[in-house]
Amino acid sequence: MCPTILELFSSSAALSNLKLPANLKLRVTFFLALSFALVFPAFASTPPSGTLTPANGSSITWSGGGIAGATTDETTCVDGTDCDLFTVTLTGSPSNYQGLVLAISVAHSVSLNDYDIYVHKGTLSGPVIASATAGAPETSESVVIDPTLSGTGVYTVHIVDSAVAPGDPYSGVARITTPATDSQARGTAPTYANYQSPPGLGDGSGEPSIGANFNSGRIMTQAVFDTLQVSFNTSTSPATPTWLLKNGPNTTITTLDPILFTDSQTGRTVVSQLFGTTSLSAFTDNDGATYTVSQGGGIASGIDHQTIGGGPFRLCTANQLLATPVPCAQLAARGPITQYPHAVYYASQDIGDAEMALSQDGGLTYEAAHPMYTLVDCGGLHGHIKVAKSGIIYVPNKNCGGVQGLIVSMDNGLTFAVQPVTGSTPGTSDPSVGIGAKGRVYFGYIGGDGHPHISVSDDQGRSWRHDLDVGVPFAIHNAAFPEVAAGDNDRASYFFLGTPSAGNATGADTGTPFDGVWHGYIATTYDGGRSWFTVDATPGDPVQLGVICTQGTTCPNGTRNLLDFNDITVDKDGRVFTAYTDGCVTAACIAKGNNAAGTHTRLDNDQATKATIIRQSTGRGLFKSYDSTPLRP
């Protein structure tokens, strides 16, 4: 990875050895960087634009060089320094492009370098309608656009250095061609194994959370009362689990919502039990061996449906600081700061609005919460916080003005924008987002049709594409509890409960009891959401018989044993883990579920709440860099 211009100068021995005031050093750095830029000007694409006609074979080429650097995603690049622009204009009308597509690709020589492409409709501020963001090693990226859907006129191709060292210029091609016909997922689908918690542990396990500590390799999970540490002995195959009870000081106190969050990079796990206007919370840096009790939350009145998340702070890059005006917000101290390197966020809702509070000391204390949205914007309850590598915060919501919505903060939770997920319909389960390594948002939701959908955005939710019903391979008519995790930008897994039975599967079950068998399904993409492998991850062992009521505390007894959600995570090798509550655990219940001729209503169900984990056994994980070491069961 090459140093940026500023890093080059600011790290120079001569400069760092100078005994100058900090602000003067900064000025010298800027002066040197400016001089460098004047002597070695940044190269824009050559030519900067071109025009294509609606004829198969119409093409234009361009080249670019002189841009080098590393970015977290498109939002942190500076044009002319570590990203570049090329404009394509399509003549004619969309109907002229029937049977044709616009294919755009860039190629370079050094496989360790990593260029990405984002194609905006119109100017750079327009929606991203296609992107190619695979990681190294490879020497090209390409996208395909259907002008009959996205229109003619101007397209802006944004070539972004994900990690590019100087001296490896790229060449670009845009051409009108005929589309490929195969859109099915290729390769081998992953397989999964189920691990039920041992007797006496995880027996009261509604709405579980799960996290992976990349440093220790352990899994942490929490349901209603138990915080559990799970480790796998991989010297045998299939791997054998060890479950240990690792309750924090507050986990066993009977309170309201339980939440666990593990920052996989730092290894810190925060456990929380909702308690009125805050939560009882503690964190551990050693997978539950010891805990530090924390403030709990930053909100004085948000009493319901808390969620905790975290990740890198949103900070300006060195190149962004050189730009005029500076295109990013600098994080100022908003509370006590420790050496803990990441942000922790606490969100909750009450009295008509939802709020989020930042902790700059790893969840020990929180600032006063900032409003995210009100009921005027979105429904009250929200899904769980996810933080991108670039520090952008995402909170999904199942109904924002008649569609699913994504609440986005680009400034560490100071201000928020509500982005509608266009093309979606509101549902009754909280949606979930997974964020790819370069910022791609995978939004998993249960639509108004009850089906498990997932949609993709490359511009922080401003536009959406590839909305797919991933339940089609199993004829899923009803689904609940969508949970998404992503790894590399092109890879994500989507866990949901589903049943092929039609009818009111998530209601109060007041009439004829709903008859259906629910399984856990995991859909996985390796191509950025264009295609998905959907797998029954609980074959032969139903998760629930009958209704899964998603109407909250108004649900009648016996319909809401699973409570409100499940969870999914990925470990350092890219292996997918999910946590779910198993409502059907006895041999009798399982036999009923496997007997297609019998009934499968809540009267047949165990109404159990048993903590269970799904662990990916084989197949590609969510990190391409581990593909050469196949996963073992």
Place this chain on the structure above:
Amino acid sequence: MTRLHCDPDDSLFSRAAHRGNCPAFLSTKGIFVAKKMTRSASLVFLVLSLTASAVGKQPAPEILGLRLGMSYSRAYARLNEIGQFKSEDEGQQVWTLSHDKHYQYVIIGFDRDRTVRYVTVLARPDGQPVNYADVGNLADATRSGAEGNLRYTWKANDKKGHFEYLAIAKGKDPRHLNRYAVKRLGVTTDEDERD
């Protein structure tokens, strides 16, 4: 104390105020319109009243005539007087206010007995601003946050209804609130159960 005439069109005043109990203080965040007094006399009186009465005044357990503990039917009737229904989410309703100079929306939540659990109003962006101090005595409030994200919270006791409640004013501006809420404490709600 001389009784002022409260403008019935000013929906900041509660229905109780309209019935003739209008206090000589902005107990419900209102602004006086003293129609039957001379303008100069009104102003002098208003300033004096505000100054004298602000000390020790707690926020009322109601907003726009929507009182905590009020039955659903009465609250619904009042909401129909002051606005139009916009949306509902899990039993919480959003209403667009028709002619209020200060607030654009009211959000209302009910408890399991279908009585008012909370009322929240959102300031109209281009409306007449409401000061935090119009809500209650700031000296009695707990102040949290910082400029850009201020919050004043009062905890009060309604002797008539025999319940405790919170009044919460929030805003970005150092003087004017963006939203104001009253919320009843100690009632059984859906959120009080495991969710």
